[in-house]
Amino acid sequence: MSFTLRSDSPKSSRKRSNPVVPVAGSRDLVVDLIRVACMFAVVAVHLLMMGISVDSAGIGVGNPLTSLTWFAQGTWFGQVMPLFFVVGGFASLTSWRSLQRKGGDAGDYLRNRVLRLVRPTVALYAFLTVALWSATAAGVPGDLLTVIAAGAGVQLWFLAAYLICQAMVPTMAKFHGLAPYRTIAALAAGAVVVDGLRLGLEHNPWGLDSNPIGLLNMVFVWGLLQQLGFFYADGFFDRFASWKLVLAAAGCYAAMVPLTHAGPYPVDMLTSQNPPMFPLVLVGLAHVLLVKAAYPVLQRCVQVGWVQKVMFVVGSRAMTIYLWHLPLIIALFGIALVLRLPFPQPASTEWWLSRPLFYIAAWALVLLVSMPLLRLELASTALAAGERRPAMWRIAAGTVLAIIPPFVVMRQALDVTNATWGLVLLVIAVALVTGKVPQRSWRTPQPVGRAEA
Template structure:
């Protein structure tokens, strides 16, 4: 979602584009884009809107299906997304170091790329929730809508934290990759044990570090070619063992068999799931590589992947808005959960992605990366970057913990632009070094 697949500005000729494509592992771009589309699809199947004589009803057809829980073992792709993010972070870090940059340059660039698209979103949410409150919208209805709109924003906090840790975690990976993974797994288990023993759910927030950093470290291994050097038989055995382990782990009553319930705060099963998913990706890497040699696949991935972060952030507000417009103009709503309703999900997905791409195009200015540093300049000193990280990650963390409200949206509308502005500043290299 950060690091969307996009072609640099200097790629002005067909030869330039072909050269860039040849240097990239386009499977990474494909998986990242597929994860975003799958998340959007899951969300539009979890919300069924009906209009009848008794008013508007909202149900969750997907969760009513008997195989829903089993499907989350496949459909829960966030561990895989953090693995892919680890791959992108490892290659991005090496690129930063190769051109003479350092940890401050990397962290500032990643946070700006992640949070710039959130600036207009927080502004729109503030205005929308403020107007709805002023118009006297029933509190229960407003809270339910705000909860749905804000639910994807947890990712900004979790991914932002992992990006801030990349320079340090890469050093640990270079010294002891497998021991680092083992230590993170033990920490994740310890946090869950403390959470269960204390009965305090908020203790689980500590696992925003170990669980997602564990998945990110798997991405570092992927970037090193570790998975590619393993035999197919070993990959199959490890992937199967991971899923087999989840059966007793989720059957003892501590962890939920529903992988979406184990998401916020993240829990140990997601780390196990990340291992299996990483192995499975390597098993299909060859066929996916051949797929990404086709122009159709490349065009689709670059079209959607370029604006992946914006699509992810805006898809639920747009989905709710589109349903509202459909209700106002009197479009027919099939009964949620029926064969007709399921058949319309493909249409809903296409319409929603088209609307999200339209928003992305309109907001393209807010989704541009930081320009590279000029000679003799550097990013701000660490205290400034730490303050900027707090301003950007803080509101998303508040949404994750307190749920979206007018007050939280207002904090985001004020603090996130401040944080992004601080990160876009440059100072003379000598001053930054003294900081």
């Protein structure tokens, strides 16, 4: 995040009741607010999905949210990842256009995104590799270690999906400029076709796994949501009155009723996430419509000093927070177990009353750990003096290698093996896109007094 200090008047040097707060220059602060709000929601949901029970039979881990009758329907509003891809699309198109104005190309854009996203991920993979090998050597029961490792890697699917979408930005921005509505229609048609094939083969007599077909929607569904962010950046949603935006959002939810309650799609939008399914597009569209309807109110919110400070603290380390929050939540529960703190029955009244304290503790731990890691996220991607940008094939290869480890975790869950080789691939990916110093040409020195021919 790039912030500047705002001076209210020429007499700003005088003592004032309100301190100067960092204010972003030339950017949509409401988008930053939405991204930070999404981060708070993601941490909350992941914390609530981990119900630890301790009894004579041992330690049990479950998801208390699935026992709530309203939870599946509630995901239509609480599933924030589609909105995250929309605002990510806004930021991506804005960055791409800015880079183009400075003479940059697709290679420059992709290199910057790989470095921004992968360098913080290398630190996480290094930690997880050491932790899992150490736990294995210490004799931690295999079943328990499997559950812990899988939980620590749940969030990594996003890195694979987001890197795929980022690789698409230069091409999709071109399509958006040439034929924005046809591009949206093509992505929507692709998503529906993929879902049709996947659902059609779900109960096939040959025993084929239909999920691999659904993986194509990592391009169509997430790409379509990113494309909606392009429309947001162009001011498309600003053309409509608030009541029209709310009515359109209601129409999105109305369309989801027959698709889920009477159709082939699940009601729970979390189960529609990996691989993604078309209703997530409707959820994301409904959310962005409601955001734009409430835009005047949100604009007033982002002018509040403490809100801007929270946005700065969380927004400046968003990737680090996202990557580390689940392993640290697991560590927090581990500390509670070691200290023999009471663990209420998951989903009980006592359990719900204790969640705010765990939530605050989780954020405190995440922010503490993010302090030494922040430099990885904020490190410059600019080429140093004398360096040249790597060839496009190196950038493309680095991007593919960066996608593979989180993609495998998404499909198979994290374990000690894929944490280890995943770390190796991520380090290679960073090395491939890092700038290189041109080789110097050396000449044999001429003998003293001998002129060159």
